[in-house]
Structures are given as structure tokens and as C-alpha cells.
Amino acid sequence: MPATSLADWLRSASDDELAALLQARRDLATPPPSDSTVLATRAGTAGSTARALEDLDTFTLTVLDALLVADADTEAVPRERVAALVGVDPGAALDRLRARAVVWGDDDALRALPVTRELVGPFPAGLGASVPELADADLSELGEDERNVLNALAAGPPIGRSRDALTRVPVEDAKTPVQRLLARGLLLRRDAETVELPREIALALRDGHSCSPGALREPELPTNPHQQSTVDEAAAGEAAEFLRQMESLLNQWSEQSPPVLKSGGLGVREVRRLARELEIDDARAILLAELALGAGLVADSGTTAPEWVPTTLTDSWLASGPGQRWLTLAQAWLELPRLPGLAGRRDAKDKPMAPLSDDLRRPLAPITRRRVLEALADLPAGAGVKSVDELVAVLAWRAPRRGGRLRDETVRWTMAEASTLGVIALGALTTATGALLAEDRQGALSAMVDAMPAPIDHVLVQADLTVVAPGPLEPELAAEIKTVADVESAGHATVYRITEQTVRRALDAGKTADELHELFGKRSATPVPQSLTYLIDDVARRHGRLRGGAAASFLRCDDEVLLAEVLGNPVAGEYELRKIAPTVLVSPVPLADVLDGLRAAGFAPAAEGPDGRVLDLRPSGRRIPARARAARRAVLPEPNGPNPGQLAQIIAHLRAGDRAASRRRGAEVRLPAGGGGSDTAATMALLARATREGREVWIGFVDSHGTASERVVKPAYVGGGILRSTSDEQYPLHRITSAALVED
Template identity: 65%
Template sequence: MPALSLAEWLRSLPDDALADLLRARRDLATPPPANSDVLATRAATPGSVARACENLDNATLAVFETLLVLGADETPVDSARLGELLAVVPPHALDRLRSLALAWGPDDAVSVHAAARDVFGPFPAGLGASSAELAELGPRELEERLAAVGEDERALLTTLSSGPPIGRTRDAAADVPLDSATTPVQKLLARGLLVRRDSQTVELPRQVGLALRDGVAFDEAALTEPELPVATHEQSEVDFAAAGEALEFLRHTETLLRAWSDQPPPVLKSGGLGIRELRRLARDLDLDERRATLLVELVVGAGLVANDEEASPEWVPTTLTDSWLSMPSSGRWLVLAQAWLDLPRMPGLAGSRDARDKTVTPLSEDLRRPLAPVMRRRVLDTLAELSAGTGVTAVDDLVALLAWRAPRKGGRTRDAVVRDTMAEATALGVVALGALTTAGGALLAGDQHGAAAAMADALPKPVDHVLVQADLTVVAPGPLEPDLARQIEAVADVESAGHATMYRVSEASVRRALDSGRTADELHELFRTRSRTPVPQSLSYLIDDVARRHGRLRGGVAAAFLRCDDEVLLSEVLSTQAATELELRRIAPTVVVSPYPLAEVLEALRAAGFAPAAEGPDGRVVDLRPSGRRIPARSRQTRRTEPTRTGPIPEEQLTAVVAHVRAGDKAARSRKGSVVRLPAGGGADTSATMSLLSRAAHEQREVWIGIVDSHGIATQRVLTPVRVGAGMLETATGERYPLHRITSAALVED
């Protein structure tokens, strides 16, 4: 019985199985193959086989390689022979290979692609070619030869048996009798346990390799999925731990946005953020550089910061920053977490060396990896398989498991992606204690509302009070209500942050609050009503003392003016060096003016030791401090989008492709009568073709046609015309074909 070809096997598949194949190997579906022969040819290319192998686990790959060892790429083999070379035959592995069209045929005649040798290399399973000399020996004779080797020879054989089975050596230059051999290579060649390939290359025969592996190509350990050690926690404990990390990350993000609003860092000429700027940010936020890199990548990825694309470009917060800052903590977290999940970049690669041995910088194109979201989700999906509250005890165990499940996926960065994903997810509060959080699970499932609600439940409830202490520190025992937080930050500086935040009130911070338009009475009222501890006299005295000196000098925009009821104080100002630099001029006993902007006048006077305040047209104190730079946020239409080649093929498209293949198969099998071909060249007479198609429509007969589609690809179809006219051929199934694309036609004979 002749071997079954892949095309014949594909034609025998039911439509749903063919659709599953195209769904799993989406490269086979684009463009739609004309028929099963084209589909088989496409599926047998080395590139397509290699892509399909990326989704196979170690056990299935072992079965694939073992089939190659058995020669299934040349002659169909009985699947029962797999048991000869495998310690354990993995269940369903062969079915998995068939579902991907990597293997085909019945159990007693399984075939694989010849292109698989290009994918796995010349030595599948790490075994060399069979030796004709050793093939004539029995197992006992081979064991006797192996037992006679010395320790140095045994060490060499063991090394080669683990693969690859070849080695380069000068000792292979000539044949040396065993009694004259001095090196391990010479002795093994003389015993026939090594084979010379050329003057500098030796190969370990397959029989020897298998003997040293106890007769199997793959042992049981390689064929068994490694266990994943886990620890069980209460889900609430996991969520609480994640909430703490999330709050810390949000605090750092807010600090970064405020800092870059005042002093945006420059964009490197090659793009990205400079290492010096990154280190300064890490130092200011008290973070390591990896965490700082993640932070800057996410604020840009979320659209909160962008390149202003000016002559001297800088990384500047966008208008989205203000809306983000006004969100509740759970909403802020959702923006950053979603941006991370979909980020087509790998922040963990920052700091490594590129092909030119240059340091890879954050925000540079070198970090762009379109498949990063897929790889990130793969790690989280593995955690989602565990029961609620169950987490991995060591990331290295998770690395080993995912490496076993897809050893050919991810390339050199495969293991690093797993470690980076766990570290980044933990920093964001998507993962805690090695387990997926409730909010992280909802985010992974695409439930943004549920994710935000879960994080809101896990975060500590905002508090409406503070604790003022005698040393002028203010302790917030938890996250403050947004309005209270803004008021406290206006009059105090953050000294330390965490679950409880400590602020410090100083003369400078009180002056800052007064500069923003707050009065001393308002500050007294703030601490009196919001402090759960008595307000110390030292704080009250400090506020009154600063307020007494604050605002005695009043500035306005004339270009700028200063007014003061105390003529002596105004004279003191005029006697300073600052007055000369500002070109202050008295225009009345209590008023002086300057040609410089008011902000510059006030800054210079403060530097000279005075405490002036700015006033508006109504005489009230106004805040002239800059609110920070902003640039317009990029619209979704102008943001760079990533290719969607990793997404699933729509079901309608799959159905159409399957129908396309089946139609092509039917056309190829149909018996055609006399074929009417269109003459070459434009303007040819098509009357014969029109007559044949009209006859088929009138008699309701099937007709075979050859057509060229809009991509210039020639295909064949068998159809039943119902109408021919107006430049179109309409079929009984509602399809329409332009007549000018039909190259030939023939009636289908019964």
C-alpha cells in the first residue's frame, strides 16, 4: 500500500478539524490556499514547521524527534516503535502532532515532514547516524566493547552521548591500531565506538549513544512535566499585600510626574532616556534602576508622558496627567496595570548591551518587542491555573515549568521574560506572594471594571485625619482623602512614605502655603479640625510668625510693582543689591515699580531675605508658582499600533478559508470536458466562454473555471452558474466572479 501523502490526508479531514488546524497554524491561512495540495506544500516549509513547534511541549517535541530518528520523514513508521526509544510514550502527543499537520497517517504508518530535519538539525534527539559495523553486533557484544574502555574514554563517550554527537579533534587524522593508540579518540576509533567523518571530525554512532542512555532517546524525566511547588495563602492576604505594593507604585508615579512637570528630562538623540537621568530619578525616588525603568516605561506607555518633539525634545507630561492625578487610587492603578499588560516593550532589557555593545536605554526602540504582551500573559495564565490564593514558592520553578511547556518559544529571552514579568507584576500589585491577585485575575480576563473594584476593596480606606506631633511632624495613618492630601501637601513636605506617611512642617512649607493664597486662619483651622492630637503651640507660633512677615510687601503687574504700608521696610528693600538689579524705582512713599516680570521680582527679593507675596487685581494673595509643563496627549488614532498577527483568526474568515480549500479540491478532482481558454492579450474575443457559461446557466450544469484573483493568484473552481451578464458570473450559492478574471472554462462531465 503506497504511503499516504499529506495532501491526501488533509482532504480526508472533516471541516472542523481543518478549521482547527488553520486556527492553530494561522500562517497557513494567509493568503487562502487554493486547495489541499497548496496547503500541504505550505505546511511542509521549514519556517512554518518551526513556528508550529514553538507551541509544543518537551514531551511532544521528543515524540517528533523520535519519529525522525526512526526515519518517518522517509518511510512511514508504526507508532508502536516509539516505545522502543522512549522511556514512556506521552499520551496524546501523536494526536497533537496530527492536529498541527506535523505528522499524519494511521498509527501503523505515521509520516512527518522532511523539513523537520532542517528545524531540529542533522542530529534529532542528539543521536548520530547508525554504524553499519555496530549494526552487525548484538547487544552483548556492544556492551563488552563499552566495558573494555578506560575512564578517559568513558568520559568522552558520555559527553558526546548527551549531544551533539560530533566532536573536532586532530586525533582523527589517521587510522591507528588499538595497540598503538595513545589518545582516547584513537582508542575509540580503533574499537569502532567512534566513526571518523573527516580528518578533524568524529561522530558517536547511534547504537553507542542509545546504549549510554540505557537504550532510550529520551528518559522519563525529560518526558514528564516538572512539578510546580506552591504555597497556599488566604486570597485576602494576597490582595492586601498587593495593595501595599500598588500604593507605593502610585506614589512613585505621582512624584515622577510632578518632578518632570517642573523639569522635564531631555530625549536622547537616539531616542530614549539617558542613563544619568535614570540614575537621578532612581536616587530621588529611592528606587533601584530596574524599578525606575519600569516606572518611566509605564508613564510613557500609558500616555501620561510623551516626547514633545521640539527642537530640543524633552519627556513632558501630557494633559492626561491632570485627569490621572484626580482619579481615585483604584482608577490610577487600572491605567498603569492595563498599560503594562499591553505594553509591547520589555523594560527588563534596559541596561543590557546591544549588538553594537552599547547600553540599552529606557524608552529606546531597542526595548520594543511586539510579542511581549503575549509572553507576559502566558506567565499570568499559568498563575491563573492555580487555585485562589495559591502562589509559586520560587520563580525559578515557574521558569522551569514554562521552559518545559514551550522550550522553543521565546528564544534567548524566554527565561528572562518570566522573571521580569513576575517582578513587574509584583511591583504593580498584579501578583503578590507568588499568586495572582483578585484584581490581577480580573485584569487578565479583560474585566476592567472588576479589576478596579477589586483593587478598591483591597486598598486601605482613605482616612480623614492626621496626627500632629510636637516636633512639627504630621503623620497620616493611612492614605488620605484626596482633598485632605492636597491641603496637607500644600503646607508640609513628605519626609517618609509607606502605609503611614510622615510630613514635616517648616517655615518654607508654611510660606509656600501662604503664597498659594491660603491664610494663617485657614491653616490653623486645617490642623485644628483634622488633627486627632492636640495642635502643639510650636506649630501655631510658626504659622503666626511666618504669616506676620508674609505679604507685608505686595507685588502687582505694572510691569511689576511693590507696595508696602511700612515706608522703612520699603526703603530697606531699595538699599539692597537686588533693588539695583531689578531696577526698582519709588513712585510713591509706599510704592515702587520694576520693568521685570513680577515672578522674577518676588524670587529675587525672597533670595535677599524678604518675604513678599503676589496680589491680584482685587488685592488678594495669588499663587504665581508654575503648575508644570503639559503637552497635548496623543490621540488613539495617532499612537503607534502593533501588528495583530498574534490574535485569533475570526471564525467567519476560517469558514471562508475552509470553503475555499474544499472548492479548490473539488475543482481539481472534477472531470472536465473540452476546455475553452481565453486567448492571450487584451481585447480577446470571449464569445466562446460566454456561450459555454450561458449554456451551463440555462441547463443548471456544473462548470469548471480557472480564475485569477485580485492578488494575481490563479485558482480553480467548480460552480453552478445562474446568471451571466453585466460583466459578472453569479452562482447558485450567491458568489459573484468578474468575467474579466476568468481565464478558462469547461463543463464538468458526469
């Protein structure tokens, strides 16, 4: 007998079918359903069904629409009826729908979950209400204007607005196409300004099919073939440029940290300033800032006047090689629970969303990125998509209900960001990214290092005081050149400019004129121009004649003997006191500490302010420890379904519940809350009797999670507060709420 309800169908399903269902719809397994009725009820809820539909492709959803058009949510429908509406064999789609328990039943009696009509909407397949008497309506005599109205509504949705529906007129008085169609009954009047196309008319205009041919098969994705090595090299070039810009951002924010907006995030002025200084567009500047935050390279200082400040991770990142730097940023981008592309858009309150603010947070963003990259990974090696819009159409066909209103925009943002970061190039996936998607970090690092040009150990010094780096420099050489020259233009060949200010900067950093001459003499592949030699010598000759130092506090006294006594005391060495004038001592230690030390040594110093007045340096009140900055939130991975062992336990639990529900039971002994003496004794007696006679017992019990369920067990032993069944299952007696012998 065919199953008439979902619970009956689930009850008759095999263990493998139930396991596949619980894997496809993971929410159904938590908490474990007590029986098939509970599982069916849970599977029929709107929230669970909506999640089940998210991963289905357009063809499968089209078949579901056809089932609803045939009213499969209220009565059984044969497969032939669905095939006639779709126009092709719906077998594969029906299998997917059955595997998710959205549809059940044999081919001659298919049924759909009633809640699917609510989720799909009032017009499945874009078809309106059914008017059976219009099934054989003659449309051959319609005028062109009338047919245009019907064709527009037949494409869906079937609802249109027209003031011609305001009044009803007979056929002979109708003047407009809508009035004539209403008068003939080919349109339905819903209200004074709304008309609806009957389902039968739309099907006639669609040649009897509920869907368009484009919904039946996935769109083609045209590609351009490339050598994989070409793709990898092109991506490595983009990655190197992005790394250079990230380094510039970190250096700039180290010197002048931008403020955090009161509402959180980075201000528009700061974004434009960053874009102007790096000579990039705003979108790239926002991506740089977002990845710096996502990788933990910058953070909110959390002070009274908070700023975006580089973290200690910046130093280790800057000290790493280019391949490792890229890997850090690429991994951060893949796991970034934010959408940088939203920056600048308006939120629900019509306020612009700022970069680095919580407005851009989208926990499902990493899943979307991986979905886009995995679509590229399915292409042949080196094959790149010709158009991002074509990729958008393919992904939309594969999962039209997934991604919400930003579904298509997110794909475009992902492709643009991936190209900027060097994750893809020429529309194709790189070898490094493929390894990264496979969780092979070492393989990704090796692939990117191999793709990047080898660092060079020389530069070309020009007569106009420019230094040309014909490729990426060795890290040590790059650091030395940046000390003595400024970047004038960047790219595959970087041009540096040497000026008097840059030479002075190198001397300020501790370099000597001889060391600068040696640097250019050994590292330049071209002769060092005489003008550079003269510039270095001239700046060095004037450098350092006026010197400055740092001091945290000073001591002054007109009595030189007293100062000499202080310098002769051990306290002078402890606080690093040093004489810079006959009546002045300086120390790198804060003044309050120096004064406390002098007082402990027997002196009687006093603190003074800029105007010479004595100051009181004692604390003005109680202090509390500084709060530690909150750790960066990690991205939670997509939850996994139950493992095979857990699935087996869940299914066994469900089968036991079904057996309990199907068995007839005799007089029931029910225990009140907290137990009771007489009832407990009666239960023990009943269980002991079942053990002696080898009979099955129906029991109700509450598990450790507080979930009530029913079981049919055959007791093997009762004692020590435990009921043990012949299948070696154990039930604590204090959790058993009722018991009854199973009747034959």
C-alpha cells in the same frame, strides 16, 4: 489505501479536521488556498512550520525528534517504532502534531514534514549519525574514562572537540580515551579536531530511548498556600507605594524635565538622579519611567531641545483615586510593547540600550506577560509559587521554542515588575489582576479599591514638628498636608516634616495663618504643639511685606500728561495697562501687541531694549504652523483566526479546487488577456451548451484579489455578464480565463 503525501491526507480529511488545522495554523488560511495541493505546499514551508512548533510542549517536540530519528521525514514509520524510542505511548503528542499537519498518516505509516529536520537541527534528540553495524556493540569492557567520554556525548550534542582526533592510531598504540574509542570505531572522526558519537552507541547508553525522562512530563510547580485576602492586601500595599513614587516622578519632571538623548531615551545620569531622589534602585526607576511613558503621562516635547515632559493626562491621573490610578498603570503595563529589563544591556553594536528608547521595543512583550500571569491564574486561589526559577522551568517545558534567547529572562522580569506594581504578591495572582486578565476593568477596580486600606481623615502632629499619617490620607487632606509639609519617610505610615520653608510655601500658595491653624486644629488627633503655632504666626508676620508681580511688557515716558492720556484711552482697558509709578505703565500682554494697539489708537510708541536702544519687533521671516505631536502608538492585539463562517467558505473553496483538479476535462477554450471576440463567443457557446445539457463545466477564473483558481460548476444560467451555478454561486464572465466540459 493510506495517504502517501500530505496533499492526499489533507484531501481525505474531514471538514472539522481542516477547520481545526486552519485555526491552529492561521497563516495557512491567508489567502484562501485554492486546493489541497496548495495547502500542503504552504504548510510545508519553513516559516509556517516554525510558527506551528512554537506552542508545542517539550513532550510533543520529543516525539517529533523521535520521528526524525526514525527518518519519518523520508519514509513511513510505524507508531511502535516511535513509542520504543520515546519509552511511553506517544498518542496525545501525535494527535497534536497531526492537528497542525506537521505529521500525517495512520499509525502504521507516520510521516513528518521534511522541513522539520532543518528546523530541529542536524542532531534530533541530540543523536548523531547512524552506523547500523554498531547496533549490537559490546560496551561492557570499556574503561571508566572511556565511558565518561561516551556519557558526556550521549547527553547531547553528540559532537566533541579533541586534538586526539588529529591522527589515526591502531588500538594497541592508543593512549587516550578518545584515541581508543576512535580505534574501536565507537566514535566517528569528522575532522582533525572533531569527533561524533554514533546514534546506536548513544541509544545503548540511554537504554534505547531517544529522550531523558524529564522531557516526558511537565515539572512540578511547588506552591505556598495563602488566603486570597492576604495576597490582595499585600499587593495593595506595594501598589500604594508604587503610586506614591509615580506621583513623585511626575512632580519632579514637571519642575525639572530631563532631556531626551540625541539617540532617544533617558540618560544614565537622569536614571540615577531619579533613583537617588526617590530612594529606590535603578530597576524601579526605569520601570516608573517606562510606565509613565506607556500610560501617556509623559512624552517627548518634540522641541529643538527635547525633554521628557508630563502630559495633560497627568492632571486627570493625579485627580483620580488610588484604585483608578493603579488600574491605569496596570493596564498600561499589560499592554506595554517594551521590555524595561533590557535597559542597560548591550545591543548588537555593543551600545547600551537606554530607557524610553526604541531599543527596548518588543511587540510580543504583552503576549509574554499574559502567558506568565495566566500560568499563575491556573493555580488555586491564593497559591503562590515558591520560586521564580521553578516557574521558569515549567513555562520553558510548555513552550521551549517560544521566546527566543530572552525566554527565561522575560519571565523573571515579568514576575519582578508584577510584584513591584502590585499585580501579584507572595508569588500569587491578585483578585484585581484576575479580573483585569478577563477584561473586566470595573471588577479589577472594585477589587483593588476593596484591598486598599480605607483613606483616613486625620493626622498625628508631634512636638518635633512632624506630622504622621497612619495610613493613606483622603485626597483633599493629603493635598493640604503636602502644601505645608515635606515627606520625610514613606511607607504604610508616612511622616511629614514642617519647617519654616514649608510654611512659607503654604502662604505663597494663598493659605493664611488662620487657615493653617484651623487645618491642624481640626485634622490632628493629637493636641497641636505650641511650637507649631508660634512657627506659623512668626512666618506669617514676615510674609508678604515685599511683593512682586508678573508683567509681559512696560511703557515709560517722562511726560506724565501723555501717560495720563494713554490711561484715559479705551486701549488701556483692552491691554490691561496699569500704573506702577508716575512715569511707568505695565501690561500682561506682549509688547508687540501693546505697541500695535497704541498705534491703532493714534499714538506713536517705540520699542526699546535693555540698553535703551530702539528695537524693530517686526517678524524676521515666514512662519509655519507647529507640527502636532504624533499620537501614542497603540498595542496591536494578537490577530484572531477566521470565524466559523469564514472557515466554512475557505473549506468550500478548497474542496471545489480539489474537485476541479480531479476531474477530466475535454477541449479547453482559453481566453487571452483582455478577452477576445472569438474566444468570448466560444466560451459563451460552451457554457450555453452545458446549461442545456445539464453538464458540469471546468472553469479557470481570477477572483477580486487577483488569485487564480479552478472550479467545477454546473451552470444554471448564463447571461447579463454572469455565470450562475445550480448551487447559486455567481461568476462574472470577464473573470473567467478558460473553460472546458467535464468528461465522464
